[in-house]
Amino acid sequence: GAVVSQHPSWVICKSGTSVKIECRSLDFQATTMFWYRQFPKQSLMLMATSNEGSKATYEQGVEKDKFLINHASLTLSTLTVTSAHPEDSSFYICSARVDRGTYGYTFGSGTRLTVV
Amino acid sequence: DAKTTQPTSMDCAEGRAANLPCNHSTISGNEYVYWYRQIHSQGPQYIIHGLKNNETNEMASLIITEDRKSSTLILPHATLRDTAVYYCIVRVDNNAGNMLTFGGGTRLMVKP
Numbered sequence: 378g379a380v381v382s383q384h385p386s387w388v389i390c391k392s393g394t395s396v397k398i399e400c401r402s403l404d405f406q407a408t409t410m411f412w413y414r415q416f417p418k419q420s421l422m423l424m425a426t427s428n429e430g431s432k433a434t435y436e437q438g439v440e441k442d443k444f445l446i447n448h449a450s451l452t453l454s455t456l457t458v459t460s461a462h463p464e465d466s467s468f469y470i471c472s473a474r475v476d477r478g479t480y481g482y483t484f485g486s487g488t489r490l491t492v493v
Numbered sequence: 494d495a496k497t498t499q500p501t502s503m504d505c506a507e508g509r510a511a512n513l514p515c516n517h518s519t520i521s522g523n524e525y526v527y528w529y530r531q532i533h534s535q536g537p538q539y540i541i542h543g544l545k546n547n548e549t550n551e552m553a554s555l556i557i558t559e560d561r562k563s564s565t566l567i568l569p570h571a572t573l574r575d576t577a578v579y580y581c582i583v584r585v586d587n588n589a590g591n592m593l594t595f596g597g598g599t600r601l602m603v604k605p
Contacts (some may be wrong), residue, residue, distance in 0.1 A: 383536070411592045420580075421595040440514070470536045472593070482593055483537035 379475040383485025398456045400471035406451035407473035415468040461492040499513045502600040511568040515581030518562040530577040571603045
């Protein structure tokens with residue numbers, strides 16, 4: 378149980394275009410979801426925290442107008458990279474709290490974004 | 494949340510036990526120790542967590558020292574598929590929606 382489905386698993390896009398990444402909780406309701414970014418050979422860095430029905434909270438240095446987060450329902454959060462540039466190429470991972478049991482966290486399988 | 498210190502990398506022979514240490518000397522009384530691992534190009538996977546007592550599940554064992562300033566994750570019989578980056582994280586286990594903060598982790602290489 379407690380599965381988070383993330384799509385797409387990889388995407389290649391042209392500079393200047395926008396890309397949407399979806400994160401769905403399949404068998405539980407996720408009030409809070411987290412979006413991370415990971416560059417090669419580095420650790421995961423938190424980008425933002427999204428709460429269902431309210432605005433996302435962004436970490437320092439993350440442009441909220443560039444990384445649009447929508448958490449419109451208890452099972453879906455989306456991250457849209459707007460006007461993508463090659464430096465946005467990275468591995469994006471979502472995570473959700475599992476509000477049952479021992480407050481664990483479950484992660485999506487990640488999205489490899491390549492901007493050309 | 495308390496900071497953790499882990500070795501950057503470790504090697505382990507296939508079939509042997511892998512012992513991954515983690516120092517968390519500033520851990521506070523209400524912080525749990527969590528372990529996650531990340532296999533290349535995948536999302537992190539939960540392994541185990543504990544507060545004071547040693548814990549064991551189907552994946553691993555977690556040994557926490559009596560003063561709680563360090564812990565060891567034990568994979569009893571490492572396989573090639575256990576090659577991954579292992580993250581030790583300490584945090585308060587509550588319902589406040591706090592995120593997980595990842596450090597550098599330990600890159601475990603299981604060799605034939």
